[in-house]
Amino acid sequence: MEESLRNSVFELRDVDIFYGSNKAVREVNLDIPEKKITAFIGPSGCGKSTILRCLNRLNDLISSFKIKGSVTYHGQNLYAKDIDPVEVRKRIGMVFQRPNPFPKTIYDNVAYGARVNGYKKDLDELVETSLRRAVLWDEVKDKLGESGFSLSGGQQQRLCIARTIAAQPEVVLMDEPCSALDPISTIKIEELMQELKENYTIVIVTHNMQQATRVADMTAFFNAEAVGKGSKVGYLVEFDETDKIFSNPSQQSTEDYVSGRFG
Amino acid sequence: MVVSTIGSLKKKSSSPRIILGSVMTGLSGLCMIVTLIPLIAVLFFVLVQGFSRINIDLFTQLPPPPGLDEGGLANAIIGTLVVVGIAVILAVPIGVLAAVYLSEFSHGNKFATSIRFATNVLSGVPSIIAGIFAFGLLVSSGIVGFSAIAGGVSLAVLMLPTIIRTTDEALKIVPQEIRWAALGVGAYNYQTVVQIVLPAALPGIVTGVTLAIARAAGETAPLIFTALFSNFWPNVSAQGLAEPIATLSVLVYNFAILPFKPQQELAWAGSLILVFLVLSTSILARLATRRKLY
Amino acid sequence: MTQSDSSNTDNLMTGGRSPLEKTLDNGFKWLTFAFALSIGLILISVAIIIAVGAFPAIKQFNFGFFTNSNWNPVTDEYGVIAVVYGTIVSSLIALIIAIPLGVGAAVFLSEDFIPDQIRTVLVFLVELLAAIPSVVYGLWGIFVLIPITTVFGTWLHGNFGWFPLFSSEPAGPGMLPAGIVLSIMVLPIIIAISRDSLASLPPDLRQASLGLGATRWETIFRVLIPAAISGIMGGVMLALGRAMGETMAATMIIGNSNRLSISILDPANTIASLIANQFAEASGLQISALMYAGLVLMLLTLIVNILAEYIVNQVKAKYE
Numbered sequence: 047m048e049e050s051l052r053n054s055v056f057e058l059r060d061v062d063i064f065y066g067s068n069k070a071v072r073e074v075n076l077d078i079p080e081k082k083i084t085a086f087i088g089p090s091g092c093g094k095s096t097i098l099r100c101l102n103r104l105n106d107l108i109s110s111f112k113i114k115g116s117v118t119y120h121g122q123n124l125y126a127k128d129i130d131p132v133e134v135r136k137r138i139g140m141v142f143q144r145p146n147p148f149p150k151t152i153y154d155n156v157a158y159g160a161r162v163n164g165y166k167k168d169l170d171e172l173v174e175t176s177l178r179r180a181v182l183w184d185e186v187k188d189k190l191g192e193s194g195f196s197l198s199g200g201q202q203q204r205l206c207i208a209r210t211i212a213a214q215p216e217v218v219l220m221d222e223p224c225s226a227l228d229p230i231s232t233i234k235i236e237e238l239m240q241e242l243k244e245n246y247t248i249v250i251v252t253h254n255m256q257q258a259t260r261v262a263d264m265t266a267f268f269n270a271e272a273v274g275k276g277s278k279v280g281y282l283v284e285f286d287e288t289d290k291i292f293s294n295p296s297q298q299s300t301e302d303y304v305s306g307r308f309g
Numbered sequence: 310m311v312v313s314t315i316g317s318l319k320k321k322s323s324s325p326r327i328i329l330g331s332v333m334t335g336l337s338g339l340c341m342i343v344t345l346i347p348l349i350a351v352l353f354f355v356l357v358q359g360f361s362r363i364n365i366d367l368f369t370q371l372p373p374p375p376g377l378d379e380g381g382l383a384n385a386i387i388g389t390l391v392v393v394g395i396a397v398i399l400a401v402p403i404g405v406l407a408a409v410y411l412s413e414f415s416h417g418n419k420f421a422t423s424i425r426f427a428t429n430v431l432s433g434v435p436s437i438i439a440g441i442f443a444f445g446l447l448v449s450s451g452i453v454g455f456s457a458i459a460g461g462v463s464l465a466v467l468m469l470p471t472i473i474r475t476t477d478e479a480l481k482i483v484p485q486e487i488r489w490a491a492l493g494v495g496a497y498n499y500q501t502v503v504q505i506v507l508p509a510a511l512p513g514i515v516t517g518v519t520l521a522i523a524r525a526a527g528e529t530a531p532l533i534f535t536a537l538f539s540n541f542w543p544n545v546s547a548q549g550l551a552e553p554i555a556t557l558s559v560l561v562y563n564f565a566i567l568p569f570k571p572q573q574e575l576a577w578a579g580s581l582i583l584v585f586l587v588l589s590t591s592i593l594a595r596l597a598t599r600r601k602l603y
Numbered sequence: 604m605t606q607s608d609s610s611n612t613d614n615l616m617t618g619g620r621s622p623l624e625k626t627l628d629n630g631f632k633w634l635t636f637a638f639a640l641s642i643g644l645i646l647i648s649v650a651i652i653i654a655v656g657a658f659p660a661i662k663q664f665n666f667g668f669f670t671n672s673n674w675n676p677v678t679d680e681y682g683v684i685a686v687v688y689g690t691i692v693s694s695l696i697a698l699i700i701a702i703p704l705g706v707g708a709a710v711f712l713s714e715d716f717i718p719d720q721i722r723t724v725l726v727f728l729v730e731l732l733a734a735i736p737s738v739v740y741g742l743w744g745i746f747v748l749i750p751i752t753t754v755f756g757t758w759l760h761g762n763f764g765w766f767p768l769f770s771s772e773p774a775g776p777g778m779l780p781a782g783i784v785l786s787i788m789v790l791p792i793i794i795a796i797s798r799d800s801l802a803s804l805p806p807d808l809r810q811a812s813l814g815l816g817a818t819r820w821e822t823i824f825r826v827l828i829p830a831a832i833s834g835i836m837g838g839v840m841l842a843l844g845r846a847m848g849e850t851m852a853a854t855m856i857i858g859n860s861n862r863l864s865i866s867i868l869d870p871a872n873t874i875a876s877l878i879a880n881q882f883a884e885a886s887g888l889q890i891s892a893l894m895y896a897g898l899v900l901m902l903l904t905l906i907v908n909i910l911a912e913y914i915v916n917q918v919k920a921k922y923e
Contacts, residue, residue, distance in 0.1 A: 102814065104810060104813065104814060107809070107810070107813070109715060119318070122317070122318050124318070128319045128320050129318050129319060129320065130318060130319065130320035130321070130327075132326070132813075132816055132817070132818045133318045133319075133320075133816070134318055135813055135814050135815065135816045136815070136816025137318070137816075139814060139815065139816075140810075140811075140814035142807055142810065142811065142814075144807060146805065146807035146808060146810070146811045147811075148808060148811065148812070148826050148829075148830070149808075149829065149830045150829070158812070158815060158817075158825065158826075159815035159816060159817070161825075162812075162815065162816065162817040162818075162821045162825065163816055206811070209811075209815065210814070210815065213815045213816055215816075326818050326821070327818070329820060330818050330819060330820045333820045333823075334716060334820070336707060337707045337708070337710050337711035337714075337716075338711055338716065339707070340703070340704045340705075340706075340707025340708040340711060341707070341708040341711045341712070341725060343704055344704055344705070344708045344729065344732070344790055344794065345725075345728055345729075345732075347732070347787040348728060348731060348732045348735070350743070350747065351735060351739065351740065351743045354743055354746070354747055355739060355743070358746075402638070403638045403641060403642075404638075406634060406635045406638040406639075407635065407638040407639040407641070407642055409635045410632075410635035410636050410638065410639040411639060413635075414632055414635060414636070415639070420639075421639070423643065424639050424640070424642050424643055426912075427642050427643045427646045428642055429908070429912055430646060430905065430908060430909065430912075431642065431645065431646050431649075433841070433844050433845075433848075433904055433905070433907075433908035433911075434646075434649065434848070434901065434904065434905075435847070435848025435849070435850065435875055435900060435901070435904055436848070436850060437848070437850045437875045437878050437879055437897070437900075438649065438653070438848070438897055438900065438901050438904075439649070440882075441652075441653055441656070441878065441882070441893075441894060441897045442648070442649045442652055442653065444882070445652035445653060445655070445656045445894070446648070446652055449656065449890070466645060466649070469642065469645070473642065497624060497625075497627070497628040498628055498631070498632065499627060499628050499631035499632070500628075502631070503631075520734075523734065524734070526736075527735075527736025527737070527738065527739070528736070529736070529737065529738040529850075529851045530737075530850035530851050530854075530875070530879050533879055533882065533883055534879075534882040534883040537883060558736060558738050561738045561739065561741075561742055562738050562741065562851060562854075562855065565738075565741065565742045565745055565855060566745070566855065573746075576742055577742065580736075580738070580739045580742050580743075583736050583738075583739060584735060584736075584739055587731075587734045587735060587736065588731065588734075591727075591730065591731055591734050595727060
């Protein structure tokens with residue numbers, strides 16, 4: 047595989063994920079390339095969000111969560127005992143499914159990550175740069191003191207992206223960032239992602255296959271299969287360049303899914 | 310093309326952020342412990358001081374006159390039962406049916422909103438105000454005088470908000486389908502409510518009423534100048550309800566400030582009975598609701 | 604056959620049952636309505652009865668009631684400034700102790716520091732704290748707490764006697780032990796409501812903050828507590844209302860002195876304990892003056908409680 051020649055940010059090896067005694071995801075092997083957009087697609091319950099959240103250890107918040115195998119980030123095992131999850135999340139930012147601004151002003155929302163991380167330089171400048179990068183500056187520059195809730199849904203999501211960028215991460219994870227937005231806001235966010243990939247590695251989970259074809263360089267297709275009574279386990283079917291996944295996949299189930307002939 | 314700027318992700322246990330976090334976790338745990346110290350101290354002293362005085366006499370004898378030993382607080386136990394009984398007879402039907410109106414018939418109209426608001430306000434009324442109310446309504450107006458009835462009325466006012474709220478909530482949990490099913494086979498509203506909805510909500514209602522009773526049994530302030538106190542057996546007749554009557558809580562108050570040891574011991578014993586009552590009802594209520602949850 | 608036809612139409616109109624049942628059905632609805640209405644009537648009549656009882660005193664003293672610090676049944680001269688002061692100061696002492704403890708404990712209970720089972724037990728114990736009758740706290744206060752606060756108060760006076768609040772020798776009963784007992788009694792309210800408001804925050808907020816590299820406590824201090832602050836404030840207001848109206852524990856511990864004193868080591872009095880102390884043996888204008896005081900107490904707690912209710916509802920509306 048020529049993929050392994052690229053610089054990988056994340057390397058997942060034989061990753062199994064459990065919630066309590068239920069296995070949610072099995073045997074995932076995946077290398078996520080640097081400064082590209084990688085999309086996770088697949089039917090619901092296939093574990094794509096679960097995998098995404100284990101990249102910045104946000105699954106730690108669920109007490110029954112367990113992981114086997116290894117997830118390395120630039121060669122460092124994220125789940126090693128001496129790894130500080132706070133440090134991990136600082137480097138690997140996340141944008142969530144629904145916009146979730148803090149009940150604070152627009153300015154304070156953006157400045158939050160920098161403040162908790164002890165940012166020493168000019169905060170005003172950082173806020174402005176981050177909002178500009180999130181293509182929100184022109185819309186909010188006159189009302190930075192207003193609550194983040196005063197913005198529309200699409201603006202709130204861009205505010206959340208600005209907030210993530212302002213924390214100066216190396217990677218941005220996006221968990222269905224457009225699923226709660228209207229088409230115009232969605233397009234704005236997709237354009238934004240294209241600009242961001244100059245500086246950041248982006249991993250996005252999406253339900254929307256058109257979105258994957260529009261934005262992603264690489265696409266991973268996950269599927270789920272039933273095990274026992276009513277429980278499902280997710281697994282990685284295929285991971286390749288987006289064009290190949292959508293035009294000439296090597297697996298039949300991928301082809302069925304991307305062509306809409308699923309189930 | 311080796312990645313250059315990637316620093317270590319390892320924990321730095323000396324970092325001020327991590328130390329501050331551990332200190333704060335410790336402090337919040339300390340807050341929890343300090344909060345529970347009074348509970349343990351109160352339970353400990355009530356148990357130790359009260360237990361030595363638990364005997365048959367306690368439940369069968371009258372309180373001793375000042376200076377004398379022994380005796381019991383049987384009249385106060387009976388009195389508490391009588392006064393709380395009156396309060397229950399008044400408050401339970403009013404409270405449960407008012408809640409039935411709020412949850413079943415009001416359809417969330419403005420009137421219901423204001424009654425719910427009134428219920429909340431009533432629950433914030435200091436207990437001593439309920440006492441003044443019963444005094445003004447029944448005693449100073451000359452209707453019954455200082456009596457078990459006046460005491461019962463003041464306790465009923467205090468019980469009402471609890472009963473209404475818990476019943477209202479218990480009724481809300483009853484699935485809508487049950488009502489539709491009953492109405493669908495042609496039952497009248499009152500039949501649906503009385504035969505189907507109330508029985509379904511019964512565990513929640515009983516829990517609320519029990520907690521309200523336990524709370525009322527410990528109330529003292531409104532009884533001091535409505536039921537007053539008595540050193541004698543209550544009169545076994547309707548007339549007895551219109552006379553002053555002893556209650557456990559007022560006995561604890563009266564005897565706690567007397568300089569005589571036997572009386573103080575009785576105050577501790579009375580407290581033990583009250584605390585036991587509250588403790589057992591709280592645990593029972595907890596078990597009843599737990600069964601529903603799982 | 605015509606007979607059965609007519610009874611068929613009848614069926615559609617009445618459900619084929621006796622008119623009695625229909626009356627019963629309507630009657631039942633009206634009964635529940637009447638009882639619901641009676642709750643409002645009770646609340647109003649509480650206010651009216653106390654206002655009527657207080658009327659002679661209101662006529663006699665008017666607003667002078669609030670500037671006079673004397674309460675003298677012998678000369679029939681009554682003023683509430685000393686007891687209003689006592690009510691407010693004892694409640695403030697209670698809040699100063701209870702707010703940090705309560706919010707700290709609420710955070711402890713709302714985070715996953717401990718396994719669920721232990722948390723359930725702790726929550727139950729906090730509920731018990733609220734369930735213990737106030738007269739039992741009073742008894743415990745007299746025999747256990749006052750000896751302790753007297754020692755502590757003597758030390759305070761000895762070392763910080765220059766400070767007005769500690770300027771007197773502790774006499775046993777007083778403002779300080781009363782404030783402490785009140786703090787114990789309002790703690791469960793603060794804990795329960797703070798915990799509820801923290802728990803009802805959307806989990807997204809916490810994830811967003813952690814996702815930006817904040818630690819758990821940075822998240823608590825910078826995001827969760829600010830977001831829950833109005834709920835916590837509502838709980839504090841409810842606690843204030845409860846502390847101001849609390850009677851027995853205060854009566855038994857505060858010393859029932861109507862003299863106005865700045866030192867919290869001195870005996871004092873609250874409106875509620877004044878009423879509890881004097882009502883049973885009062886007569887004439889004194890009863891009326893006590894009712895006037897009761898009216899003041901009712902208004903104070905009413906304002907505080909309505910404010911609390913308003914704040915708490917405001918918060919509920921925000922996230923629903």
